Amino acid sequence: MDFQPHVMSQANASETNNNAWTIGRLINWTNQYLTENGSESARLDTEILLAKVLGCERIMLYTRFDEDPGDQVRATFRNLVKERAAGCPVAYLVGHKEFFSLKFKVTKDTLIPRPDTEEAVQAILDLAKSKQADTSTIADIGTGSGILAITLAKELQHSQFVASDISEAALSVAQENAHFHDVADRIQFRSGDLCNPLEGETFDVIVSNPPYVSDNELAQCSPDVKDYEPLQALVSGPTGMEIYQRLIPEAKPLLNPSGWLVLETSPMLASGLKQLLEEYGYQSVNIKRDHTGNPRIVLGQV
Ligand SMILES: C[S@@+](CC[C@H](N)C(=O)[O-])C[C@H]1O[C@@H](n2cnc3c(N)ncnc32)[C@H](O)[C@@H]1O
Structure with missing residues (x-):
């Protein structure tokens, strides 16, 4: 060349x-x-x-x-x-990616924000608008570059947030993004495994886009995903359901009465995830589709 x-x-x-x-x-x-x-x-x-x-x-x-x-x-x-x-994704080469019309710094320690994830933001905004959910306190588990907590903080000016991740490197990118978007004073960033950093507190909404790629699916991912994005952000285990299987029961006691758990997933896992939420006693469990019409967000209420 x-x-x-x-x-x-x-x-x-x-x-x-x-x-x-x-x-x-x-x-x-x-x-x-x-x-x-x-x-x-x-x-x-x-x-x-x-x-x-x-x-x-x-x-x-x-x-x-x-x-x-x-x-x-x-x-x-x-x-x-x-x-x-x-094969290197453009977002890593330029160091940023747009999400919900906002610019976010990304590094090789963070997943590149996907348009599908905007549906999780929209689902929570819809719950707030229809008064089906109080959104005073929101936790974002596996925050990565911080897109969910930060976008929601921009949209819901009176809400307080906790954003957690197991990756310290991702958390420091998320903190930079929160400062850039002027919402750092309403988001506490914490490191740790799933719900551990939230222990002792309760929330109106817990949102998460956790790793949900199975070991076999990873092999079929395109090289710009599997060779560049952090595996810890992508891969859940043999079935893709492993993180949900821990997160769904762990999150339940951390939700306020009538609080919501909002999860992003893949179209293939959505109905299994709905079933899992129901097995753990979540109510009003429903699936929302993304902009391409695929099942993408599964949410349930305690
Ligand atoms: C699919 S990425 C989502 C990142 C961001 N929320 C987004 O939507 O772009 C999953 C995130 O979960 C984090 N993660 C993976 N395992 C975790 C665990 N056991 N506890 C907490 N965070 C975890 C990863 O580091 C990664 O940042």
């Missing part, structure tokens, strides 16, 4: 002599290169990486198509494109 004119000259000498490596040409060339290297979102990847290197918003690239960005920018961009072509 090389954005140097001599590469192009082999294909079309006369055009090369007339054309510099402008932003427009870099985008077109890289789009094709990443497509050939397996990216399903090559154009978007290209634009996000180039905007990062240029230090501008992606939309501004369209006003700079004829600009020659210079050797330094091209060299930095080339290195990022190489890493992307090797």
Whole structure:
């Protein structure tokens, strides 16, 4: 891979002599290169990486198509494109990802936020709006980059939060994100295994997007997931249900009367999870679908 004119000259000498490596040409060339290297979102990847290197918003690239960005920018961009072509997710290369229209720092210690998880936020906002839930106190277990607690804190200005994770490294990213979004004064960050950091307290809502990939499923995950994202954030065990099997009974005594447990899951596990919640005596158990129509959120009330 090389954005140097001599590469192009082999294909079309006369055009090369007339054309510099402008932003427009870099985008077109890289789009094709990443497509050939397996990216399903090559154009978007290209634009996000180039905007990062240029230090501008992606939309501004369209006003700079004829600009020659210079050797330094091209060299930095080339290195990022190489890493992307090797499989590294764009979010890790640029260090952030959007969730619920907010920008979150991510590192290789945190899962990359998924659009599916926005449905967990929406489910809790719906419960609050319909007055089916008090949302004064909310716990987010396995907070990762902090997206659930922080987004809810932005939306529910009077709520207090505890956000926990077993990974200290993830918690420090979550804390940075909370400061960035100006909600750190309402979120306590705690480290520990599942409900242990919450012992002795009760909450109106407990939300969690825990690891739910089974050992076998991991082998089928794409390389940009299994080779880059933290396994501790992904994998639950042989069936995918192991964390839920511990979390569901542990969370019950930590919920206030009429409190809700809100869990993200995979479409394959949703009905088993509903059954598990019912077996442990949760009421009004229901499943919500994500933006693609798949069962995604399972919630139950004590
Ligand atoms: C699927 S990620 C979700 C991260 C974030 N909530 C999100 O939705 O993007 C699961 C998170 O749970 C954490 N985790 C895994 N096992 C845990 C455990 N036993 N106790 C607490 N947190 C755990 C991982 O470190 C990871 O941050």
